[in-house]
Amino acid sequence: MNGVVEAGQAPSTGPGRPASPRRWLPWLLAGTVAWAVLLAALTWTSVRDDPPTVREQRTLTEAGPVVDRAVGELFAAAGDTAVPTPPEVERGCRVTPFAEGATLTRGVDVFVPVGSERELLERVADRLPGSWRAGVRVTSDDGPRLRADAGEFVTVSGRVDADGRVRLTADTGCRPVGDGYVAPAVGADGGQAEALAGALRALGAPAGPAPALLGAPCPAGGAVRTARAAAVAAPASPAAVLAPVAGVPLLDTAHAYAYRRGDVVVVADLSGDSVVVSATTGCAA
Incomplete structure (x- = not known):
């Protein structure tokens, strides 16, 4: 035949010719759907089981107890002349360009003799949990500053607020509000x-x-x-x-x-x- 195709006869595809794309389309669609389902399942599992990797994954409601525990740690480390200050919730920050959030800050004021503020900050840093990686850094502009990480993206800091007074704080940074912050209940006054x-x-x-x-x-x-x-x-x-x-x-x-x-x-x-x-x-x- 010398490769000549007679009129009216369809040519053979031969072993080297690819199959029509239409034959692969159902398999492509099925694979895409399966991948989407797998990705959704992995995402759901991660959200449910894995620890948060960014601050925006924890609401103010969830972060509140972490801040409260941090205040207890600061108070225990600071000594007798420490005084907790009222919690402050500041709204209006932006979690994302499209979502508004709020920041929770709780503090402890510590009163000391003038001149011993840095000593107090260093003593507090030494007494805080080792996992917080607390330390005091002294700069010419800001003086002594305490920095620590209380976990769950809660930041702890300390500075000289005035002569004879050191302010220690724990704050959440901007978070989704959730159900809001609920302060710990205070029981019997005990005197x-x-x-x-x-x-x-x-x-x-x-x-x-x-x-x-x-x-x-x-x-x-x-x-x-x-x-x-x-x-x-x-x-x-x-x-x-x-x-x-x-x-x-x-x-x-x-x-x-x-x-x-x-x-x-x-x-x-x-x-x-x-x-x-x-x-x-x-x-x-």
Whole structure:
């Protein structure tokens, strides 16, 4: 035949000719669907079982207990003259260009003699869990700064806030809000309210609103419990009027006055034009 095809006769495809693409189309579609199903299953498993790899995978609701535990660790490391500060939730940050979030910050103020702020930061860093990789760095611009990682993308920091006062903080960074932050419940006051009332009477403060109650879990069990009064007018010499109820003070400086009443430590912040008094039962040694 010499390779000649007679008219009206379809040529043979031969062994070297590829099959029509249409024959592969069903297999291609089936493979694509199978791959999509497998990818979805792997993604679901990862979200369910794997730890988060970015901050945006944990809501403020989920991060709140981590911050609370970090505050307990900071309080236990800081010592007697530490005072937890009220939690702050700041909304309006952007988790993504299309999603709004919020940041939770909790703090601990520590009052010390002027000049010992860096020593306090270094002592706190040494007492924090080793997994936090805490350290203090000193720069000419910012002075001593503590940095640590409490896990779950919660950052811990510390700095000199004013003469004789160090501020330690734990914050979440911008997160999806979820159901919001719920502060730890504060149980029976254990004497904080009574000690606070005695200090306020000595300062001549009129009856005011109920004190704010703050709490945080201690590392070894139990909880920090603080009753914190609103600012009251400062007498001419707050330390002098507090001395009769204080006995031997734990701290007596121009910026703060602290003393112990049983298991409760009373701290009067004298750094402003008014006095803020807190009464705290801390973590067991």
